[in-house]
Amino acid sequence: AQRVTQPEKLLSVFKGAPVELKCNYSYSGSPELFWYVQYSRQRLQLLLRHISRESIKGFTADLNKGETSFHLKKPFAQEEDSAMYYCALSNAGKSTFGDGTTLTVKP
Amino acid sequence: ETGVTQSPTHLIKTRGQQVTLRCSSQSGHNTVSWYQQALGQGPQFIFQYYREEENGRGNFPPRFSGLQFPNYSSELNVNALELDDSALYLCASSGQGTGDFSYNEQFFGPGTRLTVL
Numbered sequence: 001a002q003r004v005t006q007p008e009k010l011l012s013v014f015k016g017a018p019v020e021l022k023c024n025y026s027y028s029g030s031p032e033l034f035w036y037v038q039y040s041r042q043r044l045q046l047l048l049r050h051i052s053r054e055s056i057k058g059f060t061a062d063l064n065k066g067e068t069s070f071h072l073k074k075p076f077a078q079e080e081d082s083a084m085y086y087c088a089l090s091n092a093g094k095s096t097f098g099d100g101t102t103l104t105v106k107p
Numbered sequence: 108e109t110g111v112t113q114s115p116t117h118l119i120k121t122r123g124q125q126v127t128l129r130c131s132s133q134s135g136h137n138t139v140s141w142y143q144q145a146l147g148q149g150p151q152f153i154f155q156y157y158r159e160e161e162n163g164r165g166n167f168p169p170r171f172s173g174l175q176f177p178n179y180s181s182e183l184n185v186n187a188l189e190l191d192d193s194a195l196y197l198c199a200s201s202g203q204g205t206g207d208f209s210y211n212e213q214f215f216g217p218g219t220r221l222t223v224l
Contacts, residue, residue, distance in 0.1 A: 004149075034212075044150070044197070044215040086149050093163030095140065095213070097149035 002027050004089050006098035013077050014106050021072040021101045023087030031089045033070040038084040077105045109134050111200050111216035119222045128183045128219045130198030139181040142197040193223045
């Protein structure tokens with residue numbers, strides 16, 4: 001069965017500090033992994049996906065198959081990064097989301 | 108380009124009733140997924156439709172059913188409502204891609220808040 005775990009419900013950092021949002025998954029094959037973000041009063045939207053290997057808004061995420069992790073990182077957090085972040089796994093038409101981490105970046 | 112829309116915004120039903128939620132996919136998208144999001148939890152996958160056929164299903168009972176129409180809009184039907192069905196129901200559409208749906212970005216609607224009393 002597919003499972004995604006985000007161990008931190010809440011994460012608070014100061015502006016300019018590094019931030020890492022953890023995501024662990026369980027899946028026996030080679031899944032596709034995503035990070036979605038939901039800003040206050042906005043819809044859930046894609047932040048980045050593993051296959052693109054891109055950096056969006058300064059965020060990166062590396063797939064570690066050995067540790068089955070897909071942690072989201074940003075070297076210098078900004079106040080506008082405050083939002084709810086969801087890690088998601090997708091395979092063959094089925095998507096599994098974690099329960100999310102609320103990131104608060106304090107001034 | 109029109110984004111994903113859902114109707115109604117809010118809905119109140121009583122236990123045992125039936126409900127139909129509607130979703131219009133983003134222009135050019137032919138795949139629709141439905142999710143249930145309870146308070147404090149992430150979206151839980153209900154099912155996905157591709158070209159009017161169910162393409163994948165999560166761990167939801169048969170009283171959760173769906174339809175996709177030729178214009179790729181979709182409905183989620185829930186029969187015999189239970190109190191635990193109270194949640195935000197999200198619809199997401201995505202493009203066809205290469206036929207492997209795993210890579211596709213999903214575009215979410217604003218959701219329908221269902222309350223079952």
